[in-house]
Amino acid sequence: MAKAPMSDLPKILREHESQILDQWLRLLTQNVRTGRGRITERELQDQCRDFLAELRDAIEGGNLDDIRTGSFDRLRDMLGHISRSRAAQGFTPSETAIFVFSLKQPVFEMMKSETASAESWAFGMLLDQLGLYSMEEFLKRREEVILRQQQEIAELSTPVVKLWNGILALPLIGTLDSSRTQVVMENLLQSIVQEGAEIAIIDITGVPTVDTLVAQHLLKTVAAARLMGADCIISGIRPQIAQTMVHLGVELNVASKASLADAFALALHQTGRRVTRISSNDAKTSGISRGSAPGGLTGQANIGS
Amino acid sequence: MDRIPILQMGRALLITIQVDMHDQLALALEEDLAAKIASSGARGVLIDISSLEIIDSFIGRMLDNIAGVSRLMDAETVVVGMRPAVAITLVELGLSLSGVRTALNVDRGMAIIQQRLHDYEIADGD
Numbered sequence: 001m002a003k004a005p006m007s008d009l010p011k012i013l014r015e016h017e018s019q020i021l022d023q024w025l026r027l028l029t030q031n032v033r034t035g036r037g038r039i040t041e042r043e044l045q046d047q048c049r050d051f052l053a054e055l056r057d058a059i060e061g062g063n064l065d066d067i068r069t070g071s072f073d074r075l076r077d078m079l080g081h082i083s084r085s086r087a088a089q090g091f092t093p094s095e096t097a098i099f100v101f102s103l104k105q106p107v108f109e110m111m112k113s114e115t116a117s118a119e120s121w122a123f124g125m126l127l128d129q130l131g132l133y134s135m136e137e138f139l140k141r142r143e144e145v146i147l148r149q150q151q152e153i154a155e156l157s158t159p160v161v162k163l164w165n166g167i168l169a170l171p172l173i174g175t176l177d178s179s180r181t182q183v184v185m186e187n188l189l190q191s192i193v194q195e196g197a198e199i200a201i202i203d204i205t206g207v208p209t210v211d212t213l214v215a216q217h218l219l220k221t222v223a224a225a226r227l228m229g230a231d232c233i234i235s236g237i238r239p240q241i242a243q244t245m246v247h248l249g250v251e252l253n254v255a256s257k258a259s260l261a262d263a264f265a266l267a268l269h270q271t272g273r274r275v276t277r278i279s280s281n282d283a284k285t286s287g288i289s290r291g292s293a294p295g296g297l298t299g300q301a302n303i304g305s
Numbered sequence: 306m307d308r309i310p311i312l313q314m315g316r317a318l319l320i321t322i323q324v325d326m327h328d329q330l331a332l333a334l335e336e337d338l339a340a341k342i343a344s345s346g347a348r349g350v351l352i353d354i355s356s357l358e359i360i361d362s363f364i365g366r367m368l369d370n371i372a373g374v375s376r377l378m379d380a381e382t383v384v385v386g387m388r389p390a391v392a393i394t395l396v397e398l399g400l401s402l403s404g405v406r407t408a409l410n411v412d413r414g415m416a417i418i419q420q421r422l423h424d425y426e427i428a429d430g431d
Binding site: 182185186189190192193196197198220223224225226227228229230 | 384385387389391392393395396397401402407408409410413414
């Protein structure tokens with residue numbers, strides 16, 4: 001539509017560059033708080049000047065309709081870069097969007113004085129498209145951050161700890177959803193194979209709520225461990241959670257203990273071991289140097305059956 | 306047709322599945338095993354599935370059935386060596402093989418069976 005006669009816009013942008021830039025910057029600094037280590041006024045100025053120059057180049061050919069075409073490549077790259085860095089610097093979405101949209105006013109004012117007619121409509125549309133593109137890039141960057149954090153949380157919060165030869169503990173922290181259950185299960189089963197474990201203690205002290213779904217996930221984990229030949233003990237069910245589970249009618253048909261210590265004692269018992277207190281004399285002579293290496297059944301604290 | 310060999314070790318039977326289980330093979334195994342338990346008077350059955358990479362719902366159910374049949378004939382079945390991926394798949398399929406005893410490896414499985422045989426001898430000696 002705006003293609004037919006050579007557009008006046010590049011000319012306006014070129015001739016009034018400094019005026020437009022000044023007014024744009026004034027509008028921007030009103031709306032975007034600089035400082036606080038995010039972005040300096042100097043940087044903002046550079047970004048604006050570069051953006052304006054690229055915009056002029058892009059519309060030189062008279063294309064104001066579609067920002068996905070080749071002449072806009074460099075402008076898009078630049079805007080994408082600016083928007084992503086805004087997201088990383090912690091700007092709000094509107095602070096990011098205002099970068100493009102506040103260019104409207106200064107340019108339109110120049111157009112009035114130059115009596116450029118229907119072009120203002122096309123230019124408005126163009127800036128709208130650029131603004132949307134800017135938001136897309138902004139959100140894309142935010143989503144990348146969220147995705148990475150999700151992965152990190154999933155990896156961080158599912159350690160499998162070896163308590164003794166053949167006894168593993170799995171302290172669960174955070175909500176159990178299906179994807180986490182999958183990770184937990186895989187880790188646990190892998191460790192069962194590696195350690196040749198007979199007993200796995202699943203400690204749910206760090207699980208904030210247990211509803212029917214979470215219980216089902218727990219039971220799946222228990223069933224999978226049993227298929228590998230390992231018994232499970234569940235520990236750390238807090239009083240409120242125990243009440244909720246009973247009210248919901250959730251039944252875990254596995255041994256459950258109030259604390260990890262109780263569960264560990266049961267595990268030792270089931271594997272034919274017993275913890276005994278040694279006399280004070282022995283403690284002085286053998287206390288530190290002997291340690292309590294797993295499997296050292298004659299060691300400090302453990303006696304085999 | 307291929308058949309899975311059933312080895313006898315004293316009063317225990319040893320089955321090592323080293324080929325892909327297909328449905329006919331599983332059915333044949335169930336039949337053979339029942340006959341073998343009857344003829345040998347075995348008290349324990351050890352099934353090693355450590356080389357099985359795929360277990361579908363049918364094979365999973367067959368393992369359950371085999372354990373049920375053996376139990377009726379007074380022999381305990383221990384399934385050993387299930388891979389983690391297989392265990393997860395079975396659980397996702399809703400098969401927890403609740404009638405089957407499991408152990409991590411042949412060693413542990415054999416210990417379970419020996420324990421049972423030992424209990425038996427004491428009972429026999431009364």
